[in-house]
Amino acid sequence: MVRKTLFCIIALMLMFGASFTVAQDSELSLRALAERDNFYVGAAVYTTHLNDPIHVETLAREFNMLTPEQQAKHCELEARQGQFDFRGFDRLVAFAEEHNMAIHGHALVWHSCTPQWVENGDYTRDEAIGLLRDSIMTIVGRYKGRIPIWDVVNEGITDSGAALRDTPWRRLIGDDYIELAFQFAHEADPDALLFYNDYGTEGINPKSDAVYELVSDFVARGIPIHGVGLQSHFTIGGFDANQIARNVERLGELGLQVQFTEVDIRHSGEATDNILQRQAGDYYRLMDVCLANDACTAFITWGVTDKYTWLRGANLGFYNNPSVQPLLFDDNYQPKPAYFAALDSLARKVGETPVLSDDELTAMIGGTAQTVEIPPQIGRAH
Ligand code: XIL
Numbered sequence: 001m002v003r004k005t006l007f008c009i010i011a012l013m014l015m016f017g018a019s020f021t022v023a024q025d026s027e028l029s030l031r032a033l034a035e036r037d038n039f040y041v042g043a044a045v046y047t048t049h050l051n052d053p054i055h056v057e058t059l060a061r062e063f064n065m066l067t068p069e070q071q072a073k074h075c076e077l078e079a080r081q082g083q084f085d086f087r088g089f090d091r092l093v094a095f096a097e098e099h100n101m102a103i104h105g106h107a108l109v110w111h112s113c114t115p116q117w118v119e120n121g122d123y124t125r126d127e128a129i130g131l132l133r134d135s136i137m138t139i140v141g142r143y144k145g146r147i148p149i150w151d152v153v154n155e156g157i158t159d160s161g162a163a164l165r166d167t168p169w170r171r172l173i174g175d176d177y178i179e180l181a182f183q184f185a186h187e188a189d190p191d192a193l194l195f196y197n198d199y200g201t202e203g204i205n206p207k208s209d210a211v212y213e214l215v216s217d218f219v220a221r222g223i224p225i226h227g228v229g230l231q232s233h234f235t236i237g238g239f240d241a242n243q244i245a246r247n248v249e250r251l252g253e254l255g256l257q258v259q260f261t262e263v264d265i266r267h268s269g270e271a272t273d274n275i276l277q278r279q280a281g282d283y284y285r286l287m288d289v290c291l292a293n294d295a296c297t298a299f300i301t302w303g304v305t306d307k308y309t310w311l312r313g314a315n316l317g318f319y320n321n322p323s324v325q326p327l328l329f330d331d332n333y334q335p336k337p338a339y340f341a342a343l344d345s346l347a348r349k350v351g352e353t354p355v356l357s358d359d360e361l362t363a364m365i366g367g368t369a370q371t372v373e374i375p376p377q378i379g380r381a382h
Contacts (some may be wrong), residue, residue, distance in 0.1 A: 064101050072089050108150060111167035114169065119168045199232075202230040237282070259298035262300065279325075282338075284365055304329055328342060340355055
């Protein structure tokens with residue numbers, strides 16, 4: 001019955017290309033299904049989104065993990081050395097706790113959000129190590145026992161995979177700034193799971209090989225690392241699910257967790273019905289890859305509603321598309337075909353009645369060959 005109703009809704013949406021109120025079965029949500037499988041479905045959130053009641057309702061109903069989209073980054077928390085402003089982050093943590101959601105902390109070290117005083121600082125290596133430790137101890141220490149996962153270093157490898165990225169902390173400290181950051185985070189909260197997070201590293205390619213080497217070396221030398229985040233900012237048709245599965249597998253074999261940390265699936269031009277269908281197929285494939293391997297513990301979308309996607313930001317140059325609809329919920333918080341695809345993948349995993357029939361699913365995921373894409377700019381466009 002539920003399945004039939006949902007199919008009718010999708011069919012109507014496709015026929016009329018319209019969004020309208022969907023009477024949703026309150027039992028059936030991404031979150032409810034995920035919780036039956038010890039799995040996390042997450043979304044990136046700004047504090048300002050919490051002022052929007054529909055956003056709050058959708059977030060709490062559908063997701064059991066929250067990533068601060070901006071408010072937990074170092075440049076936001078410590079714009080002036082030693083003067084921390086935790087107001088925004090505290091609000092997100094309080095919201096998550098009130099709604100029984102886990103927090104995925106993001107990100108302690110990221111070249112695009114390193115405070116000016118570090119960028120312009122003239123410190124010796126030892127001084128810089130002390131400053132990095134102070135910042136991480138203060139931030140991670142404040143939420144000790146309350147934030148189970150931290151992205152410790154974000155985007156530390158060049159796009160070719162040939163070297164570590166030239167970043168402010170690396171200039172001051174040297175290549176070992178990455179392992180030092182992991183050690184300090186572990187010291188601040190020994191129970192937190194510590195992740196290395198990056199983009200263009202989802203499939204098998206020179207950059208994901210470089211991540212694999214970095215984290216293998218950490219594991220071998222006992223540097224505290226527990227997981228790898230695959231950002232997953234894709235274009236429709238822009239990934240090879242089999243390759244991602246192989247990458248998840250090799251990371252899992254190291255004893256590491258994997259999370260898809262910043263999923264969105266963009267397109268150029270207007271979001272036609274055909275685009276939304278193909279996007280749904282991609283969401284299904286991606287969710288399926290994650291659910292197929294126990295090492296993959298979370299599927300996090302980079303926002304809840306298309307209305308607030310960072311991809312509509314004017315600062316993204318080539319990627320800027322004011323009409324882009326890359327997420328699971330449309331501008332009016334109505335679930336899109338992509339939502340039902342993700343829901344169906346989860347339903348099948350937990351043995352719940354599928355949301356889509358096998359025929360509908362086959363039509364949605366099609367049989368088209370996929371190609372690998374490494375987004376050349378995403379993540380460093382600002
Ligand atoms: C982005 C946010 O979405 C934007 O709102 C902000 O202006 C810049 O950062 N990779 C990452 C995220 O790891 O932190 C980025 O988030 C998107 C790319």
